[in-house]
Amino acid sequence: MISRNIYIVDDDDALRQSVEVLLDVAGGFVTRSFASGEAFLDQLPHLETGCVLLDLNMPGLNGLEVLRQLQQLDDRFETILLTGQGDIGVAVEAMKSGAIDFIEKPYDNRMLLNALSNGFARIEDREKEASAIQQARDGIERLTPREKDVLLGLIDGKANKIIAFELDISPRTVEIYRANLMDKLGVRSVAEAVRIAFAAGLVPVFPR
Secondary structure, eight states, rough: OOOOOEEOSSSHHHHHHHHHHHHHHOOEEEEEESSHHHHHHGGGGOOOOOEEEESSSSSSHHHHHHHHHHHHHOEEEEEEEOOOOTHHHHHHHHHHTOOOOOSSSSHHHHHHHHHHHHHHHHHHHHHHHHHHHHHHHHHHTTTTTTHHHHHHHHHTTTTTTHHHHHHOHHHHHHHHHHHHHHHHOOOOOHHHHHHHHHHSSSSSSOOO
């Protein structure tokens, strides 16, 4: 379970305090507040992954400008925009720039907590995917060059005899390499081995 870090970026002291109280009562969150977009961006390299509650209208950098810089600098965060009434057009623009949701002030507690729940679900999904990719890469790295050659042949749908001919080895040797690579990858079928190879980037995936 990831730490549920929330960064409140708003120049309104009262709003920051009210959000902190709400999240403290809800429990399970670690909050940190910033009175400006500049202060938040300055600390960005030192912050853990989390959700950002970002005010749209602030002196200096406004929320939209902060969001755009955040998207360029760091992809570890999910951003929820806090807007005043009548800012729907700008809020939609913010979602096009990467915000996952926007909430009008005065905010509804349940809407805010639901938006944060969705943000953390997205972060968890992303981290699970990254972990799966790393596991796949680690598995592929355990293969010998010959085992990788056999795996690439299997990915191309080639029979053992064809792989043996192309690698100038015997079909029996191909069978041994095939058994070894599946054992190292911890799979029981060629289909599973192929999925790991694609996840690890052993085979490039070209967009159609």
